[in-house]
Amino acid sequence: MFTSKLSPARGALRSTLAIGAASILVLASCSTEREGASADGATTGSEPACQNAEQAQAQYKSAWTGTAEAMGLETLEPVDEEVCEIDTSEWAAEPSQGDSYRIALAAQGPINSWGMISEEAFRMEAERQGAEVLYASANGDATEQVNNVQQLASQSPDAMVVVPMGEGITAQVAAATAQGIVVVCSGILPESSNAVSTVTRQYDLLGAAYAEWLVQELDGKGSVAMLSGLAGVPTAEYQAAAAKKVFEKYPDIKVVTQEYTQWSPTVGKTVARNLITKFPNLDGIWSDAAYADLGVVQAYREAGKKVPPMTGDSTNAFLKAVDGSDIKFALSTFPPDQSIDCLRTALQILKGEPVLNKVYIDSPSFTHEKASEYVRKDCSDDLMYTLHLTDEELAELELCK
């Protein structure tokens, strides 16, 4: 009985394998994506004339100044961005159903601690604000998020917060906006999405600041390896592109290689082992993530070599691993609870209050000298720096004791 059906299955195996392999590759390329951005650097907005531009621009530049100060940088030029305050009166509305606003969250999904904290923080804030949450998880998959945005829009929420997994959702976001839904993006999408406001960390700032710190640490001379997350994912590629622009300014800085770590400590460690054999005298490592840095530190320690100066975002696992060591590093934070800012911005828009078209989150950056202020030994390795959550809330999420 079994055998009679196995043969045709075996006959079809080659074609199904090809489809399956392609599916796995797609899943693999998406599974740890934290958030998306556009390929052209374009941002959101059905933007009327730029209002209150001076104040908005000053606020934008202050994030660069603050980061430069925190890392002790002599040079860090902000990239040109037009940040405006927008008149949201056309979006002002009473709750469409009942007494409370219904806010949809097209989330990344709890595929890592960043996603989990992002969603839970959003729910906590919604409860505080008396808003009802409609939720859909993309599980890190850009394709699944296309359907999620459509499904959520069909429930006619008052507003929708989207954590983009890629540009594939642009048309669906535009359709939701055309339907009259206020869309706020927690990540960068092309302008054609017509999202009302974008609330995120700025990738250019992170990539450039890490590079400038490394250059300064090396006195403008030396060989540098670049470690990025996932090839083709904007969060990784934008940071790397900004860093390369900085390195190009310094002729004595030589970028000897760029490798991808998939934001994985295991892959980071494997890559670093290769770096040690190929570039035994590497002077510095530019990295976009502490997930990979954790593996890099292990590889150098196991090889009995001094860990070169390095960069990345901040995770508690990395801070614990380097606590008390003489390793030099510069980190910046990428707070997952920026979802709270997204929700607040959406509610401000619904109330007709002015908001910025681009709200670039200004969260702490620091070097090895101040790392002890950020390490949380009483908390899980998976803890990431949060802007808004209290210790009680972190304990509720079982991230701290």
Add this chain to the structure above:
Amino acid sequence: MTQVRELFEGSAKTLAPLSGLLAVLILAAITTPNFFSLDVLRLVSFQIGIIGITALGQTFVLLIGGIDLSIAAVMVFTTIVLASYTDGQDGRLPVAILLAIGAGLVAGALNALLVLVRNVPPFVATFASFVLIQGIIVAWTRGAPSGSIPGALSWLGQGRILGLPVPTALFLVMAVAGWMVLAQSGLGRRIYATGLNPTAAHMSGIRTGWVISGCYIAAALSGVLAGLVSAGFIGYVDAAGSRNLDLNSIAAAVIGGVALSGGRGRIGQTVLGVVLLAVLLTWLIQLGAGAGGQLVVSGSVILLAVALQNGRFRLPSPIRTFSMKESS
């Protein structure tokens, strides 16, 4: 004449991956002069261990005409069980390992049940298991697994035996055991027979259901062992680190010459494929090839291997000899 032809065909088939390996080694020697340094060779041997453990499990499933896409999920699940149950305490490690083995047995049995009882194609069945296990992981941990990996496990991922990385030594022991099962035992002949023609095997008295179940369980247990090695290597629950594991395990076996259609292939070929893939991956990183270049070269090698499988040459498998002996 037929015997001479089969011998020639078999030699050509076996020589194909071997010549591929030699070609990569020569290219590596030319393009990366320090490739044969002790440090780089250690990297290659470590890669052999990590890829090889799961490739051996995959080989058993491929030989019965199946495929297992859930090995990487089992591996990640193992690391989560270890971290959650032990919370870094060495004393709790034995029970945690038993729990992980139990979970692996369940995953393997589930795959076998889906394939045998529900007649679900192996690709679909094991992909469903992959999704199911991932779902359990997300529901359980919500993306932030609690606990930590016990330090006692680090030897498994970072230690050495006679200069060899422990994962490589484990792989070699498993390869010898696998060779003994496939080439030296009746069970091996039953596996080949089931993969070549399950109907005939069933009619000749082979309990194909048990054979198939055993192969899926062996593959799942290779995932458990890979999980233990991975946890020991990095000391951290790293879901992202297993992303390419399923593809690499299949690729290694296929590059070596194990047939995707079942019934043809030997452990020696898988070992050869694992070595070739490990050398290739290490060389590409040493070469400084970008992510795109690495994928293109790896994909080309796999395509070449599959093309050779589907070409004029046919690999003589032990079952043919076995059948002739039986019939005579």
